[in-house]
Amino acid sequence: MKRYLIIGNSAAGVNAAATIRANDKTCSIKIISSETFNSYGRPLISYYLNGKIKPENIYYRDENFYKSSNIEVLLNTKVEKIDTIKKEIIVDLGEKIGYDKLLIATGSNPFIPPIKNLNFNRQKNVFTFLTYNDSIKLKEKITKNSKVVIAGAGLIGLKAAEGLFGQVASITVIDLADRVMASVLDKSEADIIQAHIEQRFISFKLQTSICEVQGGSNVSGVSLSNGETLKCDILIIAVGVRPNIALAKEAGIKTLKGIVVDEYMQTSIKDIYAAGDCVEFSDLLSDESKVFALWSNASSQGEVAGLNMTKIKTKAPKALAMNSISFFGLQLISAGIISNSKSGNNFICSVKNKLRKLNIFNDNLIGFVLINDNQRAGIYTSLISDKTKLSTLSYDITSRDIGFNVYSKDERTRKIWDYKGGY
Amino acid sequence: MRKIYAFESKCLGCGLCEIYCRTAHSRSKDIVKTHKRESITSAIVVEEILSSSTISYFALQCRHCENPKCIKACISGAMYKDDNGVVRNNKEKCVGCLSCVLVCPFGAIKKNDDGKTVSKCDLCVDSGEPFCIKNCPNAAIKFLSEDEARVLK
Numbered sequence A: 001m002k003r004y005l006i007i008g009n010s011a012a013g014v015n016a017a018a019t020i021r022a023n024d025k026t027c028s029i030k031i032i033s034s035e036t037f038n039s040y041g042r043p044l045i046s047y048y049l050n051g052k053i054k055p056e057n058i059y060y061r062d063e064n065f066y067k068s069s070n071i072e073v074l075l076n077t078k079v080e081k082i083d084t085i086k087k088e089i090i091v092d093l094g095e096k097i098g099y100d101k102l103l104i105a106t107g108s109n110p111f112i113p114p115i116k117n118l119n120f121n122r123q124k125n126v127f128t129f130l131t132y133n134d135s136i137k138l139k140e141k142i143t144k145n146s147k148v149v150i151a152g153a154g155l156i157g158l159k160a161a162e163g164l165f166g167q168v169a170s171i172t173v174i175d176l177a178d179r180v181m182a183s184v185l186d187k188s189e190a191d192i193i194q195a196h197i198e199q200r201f202i203s204f205k206l207q208t209s210i211c212e213v214q215g216g217s218n219v220s221g222v223s224l225s226n227g228e229t230l231k232c233d234i235l236i237i238a239v240g241v242r243p244n245i246a247l248a249k250e251a252g253i254k255t256l257k258g259i260v261v262d263e264y265m266q267t268s269i270k271d272i273y274a275a276g277d278c279v280e281f282s283d284l285l286s287d288e289s290k291v292f293a294l295w296s297n298a299s300s301q302g303e304v305a306g307l308n309m310t311k312i313k314t315k316a317p318k319a320l321a322m323n324s325i326s327f328f329g330l331q332l333i334s335a336g337i338i339s340n341s342k343s344g345n346n347f348i349c350s351v352k353n354k355l356r357k358l359n360i361f362n363d364n365l366i367g368f369v370l371i372n373d374n375q376r377a378g379i380y381t382s383l384i385s386d387k388t389k390l391s392t393l394s395y396d397i398t399s400r401d402i403g404f405n406v407y408s409k410d411e412r413t414r415k416i417w418d419y420k421g422g423y
Numbered sequence B: 001m002r003k004i005y006a007f008e009s010k011c012l013g014c015g016l017c018e019i020y021c022r023t024a025h026s027r028s029k030d031i032v033k034t035h036k037r038e039s040i041t042s043a044i045v046v047e048e049i050l051s052s053s054t055i056s057y058f059a060l061q062c063r064h065c066e067n068p069k070c071i072k073a074c075i076s077g078a079m080y081k082d083d084n085g086v087v088r089n090n091k092e093k094c095v096g097c098l099s100c101v102l103v104c105p106f107g108a109i110k111k112n113d114d115g116k117t118v119s120k121c122d123l124c125v126d127s128g129e130p131f132c133i134k135n136c137p138n139a140a141i142k143f144l145s146e147d148e149a150r151v152l153k
């Protein structure tokens, strides 16, 4: 009986386990998780914070999934070491667990920037916003009078702000960049998002950084690069995430920014695979190796890893950066390269709170941003991932809303009859 | 598994499929009450094909892909494949993030009018044969197995 071991019980780990079970009914599958809770939708932690979902609905898979698939989960258990020679791992309680095939799906860690007098582990009112537990602790700590400072106006910082809205006295978001979601959006789109969030009396201090935090075991304020000082009773650090590669690196597995894998998701060491936020992978549009902190990417890679671990040779497709997220009802959907500074011709159609931006280069769609204009976005996404020549389509995609009628009759029939999906 | 296939030359663009789709997914299952009292988004898209001389139409809905991208994109675990291969969305769990909309190559998943969830074809598995099929006046959509569909391609 083959023994499959998976470190990390989230998008990548769970989908790998399900795939392994689908292909091998008799093997043993064990998932190890350092978290207290069984797998949950990590992006849902902000919905928990503002009560938009019931706690029982945060779970990604129900208990029955693990039971019926005969997948064993060890919660509250941290893997300390991988012994690649003996093919075993050592967990924090000292127990050794052997494997035939191992998947590292350790995800991301929050990045804590060096800030004077910041001591994340000691200061009781400083939070990160990455886990269900972070969200629970934060929810317990806040009061109607809390003054909250959030360092970072990226997706996670803004989602934390949305989650806290209405429950605290003030929220201020600070970022070094000149716009919100700077790694995803250009200024014109970012400004729409920012203005929408500001309507909720959430304030922004951009092109600003925190130089120093004040207070002792409780932070009482932050000093900013513009000379200002802000009082606060809750500080949330959301300046970014980094692939969690320490375990792999220490075991002698090749890592750069993330864990290096081949297109079958195998690491530099045989029988050890990696998937999800902890790996770096080839980008569909630039061919550069990049880290993609994306749920869909993690679950796809988990599936592909699971297939290869059970000897069903499958290549993972190159990754495409994309996002679908809303803030206070404003829906943002984007994919590919969208920056004006990058090559391509931008077509922008913008009315009030609505925006559609298509980035076209060399007869290919290479990126798009849709704000409050969400229907049928997936057709744009496929034009990017299939690298469809736009001149072969039935109409100019900048001339009207996209539909499946953009394809020729033959292509429509082919897709409707034969399309099977993919990773 | 049987799926719904569109036959473009037969579609009148009448939109009855959408009306019956909404009815099928209503609480009342009554066509009038559905449209007067309930706000339901149909899981079908009726599209126009414009050419210089004519307008024709086709109806499109979820293809129930073998390897669905929407399920992998779903951040809440709401999208799933049931034991019969039907791709379904659990509205209790769906948070309406539209990650599935972002990856569906057919554009066959819609944001629900209530803004909270998405709407997609479930082949009316809870009520027998798909309502849209039963009520299409010109057999422009057919409920076929893959083998049957291949012959008619």
Ligand SMILES: Cc1cc2nc3c(=O)[nH]c(=O)nc-3n(C[C@H](O)[C@H](O)[C@H](O)COP(=O)(O)OP(=O)(O)OC[C@H]3O[C@@H](n4cnc5c(N)ncnc54)[C@H](O)[C@@H]3O)c2cc1C
Pocket: A007, A008, A009, A010, A011, A012, A013, A032, A033, A034, A035, A042, A043, A044, A045, A046, A077, A078, A079, A080, A105, A106, A107, A108, A129, A130, A131, A155, A156, A159, A244, A247, A275, A276, A277, A278, A292, A293, A294, A295, A296, A298, A323, A324, A325, B075, B097
């Ligand atoms: C607030 C928030 C909102 C987000 N919103 C979106 C969104 O809208 N769309 C989107 O695509 N993505 C979103 N993301 C990103 C998405 O959650 C991640 O891309 C995804 O969770 C990655 O999955 P993963 O399986 O690779 O790793 P993770 O989800 O990071 O899970 C890794 C797991 O491994 C465990 N682990 C790590 N090391 C060890 C060890 N040594 N021993 C045992 N266990 C270990 C960790 O505890 C963790 O549970 C969001 C993230 C956050 C925090």
